[in-house]
Amino acid sequence: MAELPRHRLGDLERKLLTLYSLRELGPCTNLQLIAFMVENDLMNYFDLQTALHDLCQNSQLARDSIPGDDRYEITPLGDEAIGLFMKRLGESAVQRVQQAAPGFREKIRMQREKFASISHAGRNEYHTQMGIAEGGMQLMRLDLSLPTADLAERFRAAWPEKAAEIYSFILSRLSGEDLL
Numbered sequence: 001m002a003e004l005p006r007h008r009l010g011d012l013e014r015k016l017l018t019l020y021s022l023r024e025l026g027p028c029t030n031l032q033l034i035a036f037m038v039e040n041d042l043m044n045y046f047d048l049q050t051a052l053h054d055l056c057q058n059s060q061l062a063r064d065s066i067p068g069d070d071r072y073e074i075t076p077l078g079d080e081a082i083g084l085f086m087k088r089l090g091e092s093a094v095q096r097v098q099q100a101a102p103g104f105r106e107k108i109r110m111q112r113e114k115f116a117s118i119s120h121a122g123r124n125e126y127h128t129q130m131g132i133a134e135g136g137m138q139l140m141r142l143d144l145s146l147p148t149a150d151l152a153e154r155f156r157a158a159w160p161e162k163a164a165e166i167y168s169f170i171l172s173r174l175s176g177e178d179l180l
Helices: 011-025 030-039 045-057 076-088 091-113 149-175
Strands: 061-066 069-074 114-122 125-134 137-146
Touching: 011 030, 011 045, 011 061, 011 069, 011 076, 011 091, 030 045, 030 069, 030 091, 045 061, 091 114, 091 125, 114 149, 125 149, 137 149
Parallel strands: none
Antiparallel strands: 061 069, 114 125, 125 137
16 A cells, blocks of 8 residues: 655745755755755655755745755845744654754764865776864865776775774874874
């Protein structure tokens, strides 16, 4: 038997939920916002993309292009819209955002501090770019050329857990001092 369709938010509610989520999370990339909405069963991909487009067109969100993604941030007009129409947003959605936002903000912070991505440079060449940043300053960046997508993905996935250890090792070896 087919599942009954879930209740879908109206256009205004989708926009408000997107604005409210960004206000609670702070600036986010498109991928981070998709993950937040989907993981917390707030909105599907297509509705989110439509809301983001409309909110940018109305200057309620600012969009900056960054390598491989877009970064969104709420504007004063977006804050004003939340103030005017917040009561139209369901209490359960507001509570889900409030409960999930602190943990997700921490996840975003960790992604900013220990970042990793993959690019495909040719037939058998994949680059895994990995780095560590602190307080907005990039401390280290590695770009490794690897022969397969699988190996590049394994390096990318292992980076957050191993980054501090690798960074300390490199500093220790290059300085000639035992920092470990």
